[in-house]
Amino acid sequence: MTMKKTTLDLWVGLFVAAGLAALLFLALKVGSFSAFEAGKTYTVTASFANIGGLKVRAPVKSAGVVVGRVTDIRFDNTTYEAVVTLSIGHPYKFPTDTTAAIMTSGLLGEQYVALEAGGSEKMLSNGDRIRLTQGAIVLEDLIGKFLYSKAEEGGGGGARPADGP
Amino acid sequence: MPETLITLLRHLGGRVIHSVWRLGMATRFFALTLLYSGTCVRRPHLVVKEIFSAGVLSLIIILVSGLFVGMVLGLQGFETLQTYGSEEALGILVALSLVRELGPVVAALLFASRAGSAMTAEIGLMKATEQIAALEMMAVDPIARVVAPRFWGGVISMPLLAALFSAMGIFGGYLVGVVLIGVDEGAFWSQMQAAVDFRDDILNGVIKSVVFGVVVTVIALYEGYDAPPTAEGVSRATTRTVVSSSLAILAWDFVLTSFMFRGV
Numbered sequence: 437m438t439m440k441k442t443t444l445d446l447w448v449g450l451f452v453a454a455g456l457a458a459l460l461f462l463a464l465k466v467g468s469f470s471a472f473e474a475g476k477t478y479t480v481t482a483s484f485a486n487i488g489g490l491k492v493r494a495p496v497k498s499a500g501v502v503v504g505r506v507t508d509i510r511f512d513n514t515t516y517e518a519v520v521t522l523s524i525g526h527p528y529k530f531p532t533d534t535t536a537a538i539m540t541s542g543l544l545g546e547q548y549v550a551l552e553a554g555g556s557e558k559m560l561s562n563g564d565r566i567r568l569t570q571g572a573i574v575l576e577d578l579i580g581k582f583l584y585s586k587a588e589e590g591g592g593g594g595a596r597p598a599d600g601p
Numbered sequence: 602m603p604e605t606l607i608t609l610l611r612h613l614g615g616r617v618i619h620s621v622w623r624l625g626m627a628t629r630f631f632a633l634t635l636l637y638s639g640t641c642v643r644r645p646h647l648v649v650k651e652i653f654s655a656g657v658l659s660l661i662i663i664l665v666s667g668l669f670v671g672m673v674l675g676l677q678g679f680e681t682l683q684t685y686g687s688e689e690a691l692g693i694l695v696a697l698s699l700v701r702e703l704g705p706v707v708a709a710l711l712f713a714s715r716a717g718s719a720m721t722a723e724i725g726l727m728k729a730t731e732q733i734a735a736l737e738m739m740a741v742d743p744i745a746r747v748v749a750p751r752f753w754g755g756v757i758s759m760p761l762l763a764a765l766f767s768a769m770g771i772f773g774g775y776l777v778g779v780v781l782i783g784v785d786e787g788a789f790w791s792q793m794q795a796a797v798d799f800r801d802d803i804l805n806g807v808i809k810s811v812v813f814g815v816v817v818t819v820i821a822l823y824e825g826y827d828a829p830p831t832a833e834g835v836s837r838a839t840t841r842t843v844v845s846s847s848l849a850i851l852a853w854d855f856v857l858t859s860f861m862f863r864g865v
Contacts, residue, residue: 448649451657455761458768459807465790466696466771467797 476526477504478562482536482549483517488572490538490547496522497539498551503528506549522549522566531556537570547572627823630744634752634822637745641753647746651754655716655818659762662711667766670703671695671773678774679782688784692793695774700797700806701862704767706854709813712759713846717821720751721842724825725835733826748826752818759814760807767806805861812857813850820846 487509496504504524512519524530533554540547551566560566641648678694724747727733736743771793778784797803821842828838 444653445649447657448652451652451660451758452761454660455656455764458761458764459803461768462700462764462771462803463799466700466768466793467799467803468794 477523478526478560479507479521479523480560480562480564480566481519481521482566482569483512483515483519484536484538484569484571485517486571486574487518487520488538488540488547488574490520490549490572494546494548496524496549496551498528498530498553503551520549524560529559532558532560532564533568534560534566535568535570536566538572540572623827626827627819630748630823630826631819633744634749634819637742638749638753640745641749647750648753648757651750652758653754654719655712655751655754656758656762659712659715659758660765662715663708663762663766664769666707666711667704667769668773670707670766671699671770671775672777674698674703674770675774675777675782679778679784688778688782689788689792691774691778691784692789693796695778696771696793696797697802699767699770699774700802702854702858704770705763705806705809705813706850708763708766709759709810709817709850710847712755712762712814713817713821713850714843716755716758717817717842717846718839720755720818720821721825721828721839722835724748724751724822725828725830725838728826728828729830729832729835731830748822751822755818755821756811756814759817760810763806763810763813801861805857808861809854809857812853816849816853817846820849 490506490509492506492509494506495502496506504522506520507523508521510519510521511517520536522536530551531554533556535552535554537550537552538547539550554568674695675691678691679688682688682690682694724733727747733743733747736746775789779786779789824838824842824845825835828834
């Protein structure tokens with residue numbers, strides 16, 4: 437059977453090419469590949485007293501650069517702390533005395549784990565635990581502390597009008 | 602009074618049994634279509650012809666509606682985001698809603714009413730004019746020769762159409778957001794890229810559109826194949842195709858979404 441070229445083939449070819457181009461546009465211009473595929477990462481855990489609104493898949497950043505993702509959040513029933521598993525890209529090495537803190541970024545207040553490198557010679561490897569952690573800042577606590585300190589410093593501040601004439 | 606109640610109950614039961622029966626037959630029809638798809642591999646020209654009538658002929662409606670949906674998203678999104686002073690997130694809003702939901706779903710709804718109805722009417726008329734019976738007389742299996750190419754043509758066209766719809770919609774959002782209103786172009790694209798993940802968002806959208814393609818074409822082909830061979834029968838079958846494939850798309854969309862975007 438000999439294939440005969442028809443205008444129909446041309447149209448279908450154009451359609452398929454346009455559809456694939458649209459997919460390529462979506463893949464390259466609109467989306468981004470997750471840079472941290474399984475296998476090219478190592479995981480470390482960190483315990484926090486309070487993780488605030490941290491979610492699985494939240495970014496792990498160091499100096500503002502995304503170096504990994506949060507892959508798991510569990511509750512430890514013996515220490516009553518949250519155990520967060522971080523999956524960090526292989527090119528990024530951190531000393532064993534690295535500090536992990538939960539910070540807030542962006543206009544919608546999404547939370548991330550910030551790593552601050554320490555000075556140790558030894559590097560973290562797969563399965564290690566980060567010992568130095570700082571939990572999320574809870575806004576209610578902050579407001580409470582602020583109110584207390586305000587009340588203390590200006591002792592009579594609130595009472596003065598009542599003492600007045 | 603009890604008689605009317607019993608008649609009502611009987612009627613209702615009859616309708617339910619009838620629907621279950623049709624569902625079973627449609628499933629068997631789907632299995633047969635897959636089974637007889639060998640012809641499509643041996644004669645790819647049959648599929649190319651169906652890609653033309655299902656895909657190429659739906660291009661205009663898909664591209665134009667994609668553009669307008671994207672432009673509306675741009676306007677509406679801007680109005681809402683402006684209240685929070687975060688107009689730059691417009692790119693995220695437009696891209697995510699198109700890639701995850703609107704692209705696959707609206708493209709499939711348009712595809713059902715544009716290409717699905719045409720498939721049903723065509724096959725129904727072939728049946729009414731006894732062309733299907735003639736094929737059987739010539740020992741040509743109508744499922745292999747008529748149904749399977751249309752099925753594969755639809756299934757191949759659907760994801761491409763959905764991708765074109767999403768791309769066109771994002772372009773529409775860009776036109777309104779960046780060109781018309783003046784949202785910062787760099788922020789529009791970079792925030793979009795940071796928020797849209799290839800596997801979680803784009804690939805899941807493609808999977809959705811493939812599933813919708815299968816659902817719509819199977820319903821359209823089955824309704825046509827099952828239509829009573831009369832003018833009225835074909836017209837009813839065409840209406841049923843649009844109604845039931847639209848409902849099926851929305852129901853499947855819920856099921857797929859609850860699988861895909863749990864806890865992300």
